[in-house]
């Protein structure tokens with residue numbers, strides 16, 4: 052009898068493999084194949100943040116990249132190809148796991164793949180992960196939000212003006228994908244609110260500061276985020 056395949060999506064957490072859920076860990080151990088996004092951030096040569104987390108776990112499981120370039124007009128084609136590779140393994144009866152760094156449905160590659168999985172009516176179990184902004188908040192000494200304070204997430208600001216217009220009201224802000232804008236130290240130096248800047252949370256190369264001048268000569272990488280407290 053042919054074995055029926057399974058598909059499970061696992062959020063790997065922000066970078067430290069110990070910040071992975073037990074449920075996610077068990078799914079990884081039971082996998083026949085693990086697909087990870089290899090979304091090359093060209094200027095940094097980082098091939099896959101997810102693979103760096105998987106490597107820490109030393110699983111005896113085959114891993115396969117899903118090539119999805121950060122900047123390409125053909126991203127749809129890459130997603131479709133990635134889905135077809137996943138489906139092939141599923142049809143062959145494998146326990147397939149798809150991973151994402153952080154959470155799987157929070158600005159994640161998996162979100163796009165999930166559309167294809169649902170369209171094809173394939174069963175899929177979702178196992179969430181700790182998003183980077185939650186892990187980053189634990190590096191600070193203030194609650195991210197409390198009481199009736201709302202939280203606003205700006206995923207990829209185009210300008211400091213855009214951010215400034217959001218700072219007027221009383222909410223906390225999480226800003227992600229900072230590397231598009233350059234002069235963060237000047238912006239933060241003028242900001243009259245507590246903030247926390249976090250790079251590569253959970254990795255050995257983690258860097259955290261609440262001092263604007265620390266960013267004066269620092270190149271802000273893709274894997275960084277900013278919390279501005281309400």
Ligand code: SAH
Nearest residue numbers: 153154157158182183227228251252274275
């Ligand atoms: N699914 C992820 C988000 C992916 S979007 C999550 O749940 O967190 C990519 C953005 O997330 C990056 O530009 C950066 O702003 C943030 N990010 C992801 N991992 C990070 C880390 N380890 N440290 C700091 N920021 C991180």
